Amino acid sequence: MLVAGSAVADSTSVWDGQIRMGGIVKDETGDKSVMQETFNVYEGFSVTSLYLQGRFNPRTHLRFDLNDINLDDRNGQLEFRRSGVFSLRSRYDESRFVFDPVGALDASRKDFWSRLSLTPTKWFWLAADYNLQTREGDRLGYPSGVQSALGTRYDSDLNRYRVEAQMRASSGIGGTIAVDGVDLTDNLSALNGREGRVYSANVHVPGVFYDRLTHVVRASLGRNELKESGLGYDVTTVQYTGLLAPWPALRAKYRFYGGQVEDEATDLQTNRYIHDGDVEVRYRIATLSGGYGWEAWDDDRSVTTYDNIRAALALRDPGDKVTARFAWSTRNKEDEEDITLLRDTEYARWDARIDTKPVTGITVGGRFAERTREMPDVGAQADGFYASAYGRYDRQFSGDSGVDAAHVELSYQYSDDDYDNAVGAYHVKSNFVTGRVHADVFDKVKAGAGVTFMSISEDLDIDKSILSFDLGYALPRGFSVDAKYNVYNYDDYLVDGRYYTANVVWVNVGYEFSTE
Amino acid sequence: MRHPRRTIFAFALILLSFVFAFAIRGARSTQTDAVSDEACLDCHESQVHAMVGTAHDPAAGRFVSCLGCHAGAATDRHLDDPDENPAVNPAHMRADSVTAVCATCHEHPHTLNLYERDPHADADLSCTACHRVHDNTHLGLLKDEQKTLCFSCHPSAQGDFAMPSHHPVMEGVVVCSDCHLSVAQSSKQRVYTGPGGTCTTCHAMFEGPYPYEHQAAVDYSTEEGGCLNCHAAHGSAQPRLLKQSYQSPDFALCSQCHVVPKHQNNVNHGSSWAGMPCNDCHVDVHGSYDNAKLLDPSLAAQGCTAVGCHQF
Numbered sequence: 001m002l003v004a005g006s007a008v009a010d011s012t013s014v015w016d017g018q019i020r021m022g023g024i025v026k027d028e029t030g031d032k033s034v035m036q037e038t039f040n041v042y043e044g045f046s047v048t049s050l051y052l053q054g055r056f057n058p059r060t061h062l063r064f065d066l067n068d069i070n071l072d073d074r075n076g077q078l079e080f081r082r083s084g085v086f087s088l089r090s091r092y093d094e095s096r097f098v099f100d101p102v103g104a105l106d107a108s109r110k111d112f113w114s115r116l117s118l119t120p121t122k123w124f125w126l127a128a129d130y131n132l133q134t135r136e137g138d139r140l141g142y143p144s145g146v147q148s149a150l151g152t153r154y155d156s157d158l159n160r161y162r163v164e165a166q167m168r169a170s171s172g173i174g175g176t177i178a179v180d181g182v183d184l185t186d187n188l189s190a191l192n193g194r195e196g197r198v199y200s201a202n203v204h205v206p207g208v209f210y211d212r213l214t215h216v217v218r219a220s221l222g223r224n225e226l227k228e229s230g231l232g233y234d235v236t237t238v239q240y241t242g243l244l245a246p247w248p249a250l251r252a253k254y255r256f257y258g259g260q261v262e263d264e265a266t267d268l269q270t271n272r273y274i275h276d277g278d279v280e281v282r283y284r285i286a287t288l289s290g291g292y293g294w295e296a297w298d299d300d301r302s303v304t305t306y307d308n309i310r311a312a313l314a315l316r317d318p319g320d321k322v323t324a325r326f327a328w329s330t331r332n333k334e335d336e337e338d339i340t341l342l343r344d345t346e347y348a349r350w351d352a353r354i355d356t357k358p359v360t361g362i363t364v365g366g367r368f369a370e371r372t373r374e375m376p377d378v379g380a381q382a383d384g385f386y387a388s389a390y391g392r393y394d395r396q397f398s399g400d401s402g403v404d405a406a407h408v409e410l411s412y413q414y415s416d417d418d419y420d421n422a423v424g425a426y427h428v429k430s431n432f433v434t435g436r437v438h439a440d441v442f443d444k445v446k447a448g449a450g451v452t453f454m455s456i457s458e459d460l461d462i463d464k465s466i467l468s469f470d471l472g473y474a475l476p477r478g479f480s481v482d483a484k485y486n487v488y489n490y491d492d493y494l495v496d497g498r499y500y501t502a503n504v505v506w507v508n509v510g511y512e513f514s515t516e
Numbered sequence: 517m518r519h520p521r522r523t524i525f526a527f528a529l530i531l532l533s534f535v536f537a538f539a540i541r542g543a544r545s546t547q548t549d550a551v552s553d554e555a556c557l558d559c560h561e562s563q564v565h566a567m568v569g570t571a572h573d574p575a576a577g578r579f580v581s582c583l584g585c586h587a588g589a590a591t592d593r594h595l596d597d598p599d600e601n602p603a604v605n606p607a608h609m610r611a612d613s614v615t616a617v618c619a620t621c622h623e624h625p626h627t628l629n630l631y632e633r634d635p636h637a638d639a640d641l642s643c644t645a646c647h648r649v650h651d652n653t654h655l656g657l658l659k660d661e662q663k664t665l666c667f668s669c670h671p672s673a674q675g676d677f678a679m680p681s682h683h684p685v686m687e688g689v690v691v692c693s694d695c696h697l698s699v700a701q702s703s704k705q706r707v708y709t710g711p712g713g714t715c716t717t718c719h720a721m722f723e724g725p726y727p728y729e730h731q732a733a734v735d736y737s738t739e740e741g742g743c744l745n746c747h748a749a750h751g752s753a754q755p756r757l758l759k760q761s762y763q764s765p766d767f768a769l770c771s772q773c774h775v776v777p778k779h780q781n782n783v784n785h786g787s788s789w790a791g792m793p794c795n796d797c798h799v800d801v802h803g804s805y806d807n808a809k810l811l812d813p814s815l816a817a818q819g820c821t822a823v824g825c826h827q828f
Binding site: 036037040053059067075077079089093109127133143147148156158160164167172174176182184186192194204216218231232241245251253255263265272289298301312314325340342375378380382390411413419421423424426454459490 | 570616672674679682720728738740772773775802
């Protein structure tokens with residue numbers, strides 16, 4: 001009744017829509033399991049997109065967006081809203097994963113999600129989410145030939161839901177209470193069936209005791225268990241965050257977290273406590289922040305503590321043309337009783353980034369990061385290095401130049417990951433380039449091209465690339481045609497026969513309408 | 517001594533009630549009705565239809581007025597001299613101030629994450645970094661499609677999702693918020709700890725509990741790490757999102773933690789076990805219902821537990 005009553009159209013009813021349909025031609029050769037980007041590209045007729053948006057009356061709106069509708073695939077979103085009363089959002093996706101080179105062994109995942117929100121009063125909101133995910137089909141273990149504990153088939157249903165109520169007062173105080181549930185049914189093995197439920201609550205209180213002090217408190221209580229055996233674990237958490245901002249230039253924050261997990265499977269109770277604080281100071285164009293956190297994990301068998309230290313300097317010019325940030329952090333774990341397998345762990349990271357807008361429409365930037373993780377007692381160390389640079393150009397044109405809009409972007413990324421283990425090592429480098437050019441011309445033509453290229457080296461030798469070209473033309477009376485051509489390439493130079501090439505062409509005819 | 521979990525939860529609720537009770541007395545109002553929407557729109561005519569279709573539309577006549585977001589100390593004087601007394605603009609406010617404005621209505625965990633230790637908040641990014649209330653038709657009032665929006669600040673992720681094995685974000689099957697909203701502080705309420713709880717949102721068959729656990733795969737283990745010990749969540753050059761090589765002879769993925777002398781080249785086995793993957797025997801790498809070594813239960817039938825051999 002709520003929906004029907006809302007959907008009464010009046011003279012202000014306005015609708016826009018577009019439909020595009022056509023065909024896909026896919027010519028592929030090689031190992032079909034290596035190029036995930038083509039797993040869900042199906043040859044044949046397809047409704048490429050079906051889009052409808054509009055309003056029945058000034059307060060009731062609908063958006064309907066379907067993509068790639070064909071015999072093998074379908075995806076879509078729906079939003080129906082009456083401003084200030086309710087909104088309904090739903091999403092559905094199907095996707096496929098290919099396990100073997102000839103494409104004969106594959107599994108599908110179907111994902112449905114929906115959320116209903118009600119706002120019956122100014123101070124009280126209700127919302128409910130539901131998600132159903134099904135997996136079915138074939139499965140291969142890794143490496144090939146290994147008998148996997150998950151078997152050779154998928155057939156499972158995963159149900160999730162969340163119901164929450166938000167309350168707020170005109171003073172700014174508010175809170176949420178919620179229940180989250182999960183139910184997994186594995187139709188091939190009852191052992192894997194699980195169910196769980198968590199009850200949680202938040203309270204947000206600005207201005208208690210002192211009008212520049214904000215409090216956020218969270219708590220939760222839940223259980224997750226195996227349906228067949230009843231074996232489970234219980235979770236309890238409490239969090240408090242206090243945010244103090246006595247002056248515009250200073251902000252301080254303290255967070256406490258306490259959590260407990262009682263695991264019936266191992267008969268262990270794991271307690272985790274976190275004390276974390278940070279301070280931020282602003283002066284002109286600079287913001288300096290630093291923080292320290294201490295954690296303790298105690299599972300009745302071992303005790304580990306963690307120190308976390310972090311610092312950052314951010315710079316922002318008053319005209320917002322240049323921003324930069326430098327950050328450093330460490331996290332060190334200490335096995336207080338020397339009985340865990342990995343013992344102590346030392347982790348450090350620092351990174352820097354800069355983004356600039358030198359002139360209108362142009363953005364240029366770069367980033368650099370380095371991280372290291374060492375487990376001295378085990379004799380293992382991992383190092384990672386990353387550097388990237390990018391540029392973007394966006395411009396809307398006016399006048400008689402013929403070009404209405406242009407977009408150019410280019411980015412380059414380099415990474416180096418080096419793992420030295422107690423036995424053996426693994427080292428991989430990657431170079432990644434992506435670029436895109438697009439232009440709207442003479443009010444009728446849209447043209448674009450893009451490239452994605454990746455080269456992986458050291459212990460691997462893989463090249464992967466995707467080239468794309470697209471062209472669209474607007475015909476009279478709302479009609480249009482568009483075409484896209486993609487070339488996919490994958491080559492693994494260390495494994496015989498592990499290559500892939502595909503040429504895919506999309507051609508669509510479209511129609512666009514508006515009642516306005 | 518173990519504390520009953522219900523005691524802890526009850527304590528938390530009492531704390532919440534205590535804070536609430538004091539807050540009713542001490543809190544200040546964040547809204548004023550001193551200026552009507554019509555007065556605002558007299559000058560800002562272009563905003564008359566800026567929020568049509570959204571719950572922020574003042575024409576909806578329910579909750580939101582212009583001053584709901586744009587109220588400030590100079591609001592009363594703004595009408596007299598707008599240039600000298602500019603109205604508050606969340607786009608130019610500090611992140612925590614913006615969060616305070618949005619949180620007056622939006623009390624759900626995603627908003628409150630920005631108060632806690634959140635990387636976006638640390639970088640002075642607030643709700644307005646990703647959301648735009650005016651002139652916006654994207655779902656969730658996001659400024660753009662999710663991956664386009666996120667990649668504009670996180671270009672490294674674009675390279676990760678181009679890796680041979682990756683979560684299908686570029687294909688549109690998964691969106692950034694499927695993982696990154698739940699991995700934020702709000703997830704601490706629903707699961708015991710960090711990323712692993714996010715993974716099992718979709719990969720629930722690995723959630724546990726298992727009677728015999730692989731400690732590295734358990735988020736609340738003192739070994740720490742969970743799923744990210746072995747998997748790179750965005751993308752990897754290795755299959756199945758594995759972080760390291762899983763190839764003979766070293767099987768680096770397992771060797772990062774496990775060193776078992778003479779394990780594969782034991783004289784009693786001859787050379788038949790040399791180079792075999794670890795999970796050829798230790799099949800239940802995420803946890804076992806059968807034994808503590810995570811071994812294939814059928815090994816007993818193969819004679820591995822014969823007298824004088826292994827006693828698993």
